[in-house]
Amino acid sequence: MKTLDLNCDMGEGFGVYAMGDDEALLEFVNSSNIACGFHAGDPGTMARTVRAAAARGVAIGAHPGLADLQGFGRRAMAITPSEAYDLVVYQVGALQGVAAAAGARVRHVKTHGALDNMAVVDEKLSEAICRAVRDVDASLLFYAMSGSITARVARGLGLRVVSVVYADRSYQDDGTLTPRRQEGAMITDLRQSVAQVRHMLERGFVRARSGREVPIEAQALSLHGDQPGALAFASGLTQALRDGGVTLAAASPAALA
Amino acid sequence: MKTLDLNCDMGEGFGVYAMGDDEALLEFVNSSNIACGFHAGDPGTMARTVRAAAARGVAIGAHPGLADLQGFGRRAMAITPSEAYDLVVYQVGALQGVAAAAGARVRHVKTHGALDNMAVVDEKLSEAICRAVRDVDASLLFYAMSGSITARVARGLGLRVVSVVYADRSYQDDGTLTPRRQEGAMITDLRQSVAQVRHMLERGFVRARSGREVPIEAQALSLHGDQPGALAFASGLTQALRDGGVTLAAASPAALA
Amino acid sequence: MKTLDLNCDMGEGFGVYAMGDDEALLEFVNSSNIACGFHAGDPGTMARTVRAAAARGVAIGAHPGLADLQGFGRRAMAITPSEAYDLVVYQVGALQGVAAAAGARVRHVKTHGALDNMAVVDEKLSEAICRAVRDVDASLLFYAMSGSITARVARGLGLRVVSVVYADRSYQDDGTLTPRRQEGAMITDLRQSVAQVRHMLERGFVRARSGREVPIEAQALSLHGDQPGALAFASGLTQALRDGGVTLAAASPAALA
């Protein structure tokens, strides 16, 4: 019997600006990564999102990003490891405050956008980020891409890591995602997506674009809510997994210990 | 034997910009109000300031302000009580995260600038701010001007309040400060300042500009570090108080209980 | 034969965030007020909006607002007249640069949100704003609410003023809008809106809620694109006015001279 944690970014509006349909997503995801005011999110949006997630029993996570609202945290920035440490600490703390005020708790952290992308190929940056999470609260779970440098560094620092996989992206032989600009990077066929995830769960492998079988650990599945058709895709995927006997639930800290 | 808590704003730089001489101030103040990234401060500045305060045994407080870096949080803004609640929660949480990562703790909250000035005359705003502090962590002390609406509201909500007084400002008959634009608002003579503070401590009264004796509770003395001569004034005041037998120490939660 | 300038705010997105349906609005408005990066808008959004307006022959205006992206410039702020002057100058200049790069020209200015609301009841603020417009480029038209302090001050400083009226708001005896929180403030019936505008155009009066006829000058009609149903309302209104023989065109500088 396999279990999977459906994980999705949330609370990515800012002020009067909306982003994605959090209400709809909260109906079927198990864990949320909530923007913390740097790449998106503001104190009011964070409070509403935390309350909405708590009301539906969706696990609450911090989603720290770069201080680049204009670029939605998607543009790589040459920050130092020390700057990365400080901005993760600040943003996780801010969401902890918001959660505490709502009678809830931050359970995990997942980095956003360019911060995440930079860390995946930068051991020093990964270390700074993971130390930041550990130093704020060593009991926080850390969501990181299966097989990534960041996941390895996090485990080395004693964090409990939740391995993240993708249903709508194809993989390369080294276990990384096919870059979006390459053909075949995106998987838009629902059945193909379901097959990829089931293969991950049942065998512990993903078939790379070359056909090679690459080992992978599927604990959380990353969903997206901000693209056209994303909601229908996520909904269909969820149904198919559940029909296939997969238990959908937020990753359990006990199971990761 | 009287005790007094010398309290001062800190960490009000931003990025490459410096503000005040925190290192010098930390040598003699007892408690610090650290900017939290809205009116001033950024994650790196906050981390450095928290570590510097902790290293010298200076109590660490959050100093939430309006989201107006360009105006340093000094321009009144028509925010709703709900917005005030959210921005206090966020900023206090952020500093708690920074403090936790540094192995320290946030002990108190004091609002900044226009947020503070607006609350003093607005019961609903005061209530929103005080509920925010309580909801994040009910054990936090709350620094508020002696006799103010904010202080009364805070006590009504169960917060332990530290009464703040001023040495360099004159008072009016109703216990409020003489507005800066009026003559005689500022007290620049050191001896006069020392006399005002000693009178507060020994008698529990301040002599208003009219000559009337107004009851006041002096638990913390607000110092400023960002004006020319401020450091020398604060240093002289401190020495005179200590010579006069006043014990200078951060307000004790136990004593306020 | 009457003419009217259908005027609408535009380009109020920010980064990845969208606001309103500018493309649809540009099909029938005559003049646009383009956000300049403070309350909304960013360099890329401004460039796209200017090019889209220019391509359809819609007049380009600057829409300066308060430096409050989080509040969309809708929260009153205690800025000084000097600060108002500087922020209008900066924002108008920025849009002029964007327009010049696109081979277009900024033809007018209309202030946004709380900046506009504060100016309407503050002669000093109105003067600072109008001097800013004049000092950047004295040939710019200035859109201001018919009968307002701002309109009077602008004319006194030599600016050519375009008088703005509303189709979806009711008026009070002094010619100001019924505040939104009062019943009857909004006019949601299309026929009633058309009647109000035609009465303004044909008689030069608006019937206030009390029944009193108040003189008004209708040169531009303010439309909104960011509320549900707004586009259909604006479209219906436009059609009815055109059917009634009203010429819809951007206010002509020559006619105002």
Place this chain on the structure above:
Amino acid sequence: MKTLDLNCDMGEGFGVYAMGDDEALLEFVNSSNIACGFHAGDPGTMARTVRAAAARGVAIGAHPGLADLQGFGRRAMAITPSEAYDLVVYQVGALQGVAAAAGARVRHVKTHGALDNMAVVDEKLSEAICRAVRDVDASLLFYAMSGSITARVARGLGLRVVSVVYADRSYQDDGTLTPRRQEGAMITDLRQSVAQVRHMLERGFVRARSGREVPIEAQALSLHGDQPGALAFASGLTQALRDGGVTLAAASPAALA
């Protein structure tokens, strides 16, 4: 008879924060690069700086930078050429507005910090920046490092380029500056600086660290005001150059045509 344009960054404060001693620098520089609100500067600071420069006859230039106030525009960001184009257009336009309101004119543009550093090694980025300047106002001078890709691209697009050299930095064989992290990168000896500049002016060469003579065009000399001792260094350099018969004046558009 040689002439040289002493050029310096200015107006790099923000809100209450000060940076450098612009008043002192304005006493002897010939041209200023004024921050435009992204990496530093705000509408009020820009207005004051423009007026101060105009009052002393110092040429006014726009100094556009990355939208990274927290990092003072010094952290490389993965912006697209299109984003670079838009942010240069916006910032140059904003300063033109400020200058127009002060009865002055923007005469040149020089990019700041990481934006400048990225462009120097990126032809596409250089092209976007130079097209932005040209499209806003083709008569603007463009200050660029002597021999750089940016300078070449700018000339190719028809801009009049002012070649910038350094007195306090050593050069490498390819005409680029020795990176700061390498030994011998900085020249702190005043006589050595003066000799380097005189050699550039009289021979059209700079002696690289290897001893090799590298061709260089010295039209403007970049000075810095924000480091300790910078003002004394700049002042000493200026005096020595003037004593040596060098005419110090803002680069003349006519001479560049």
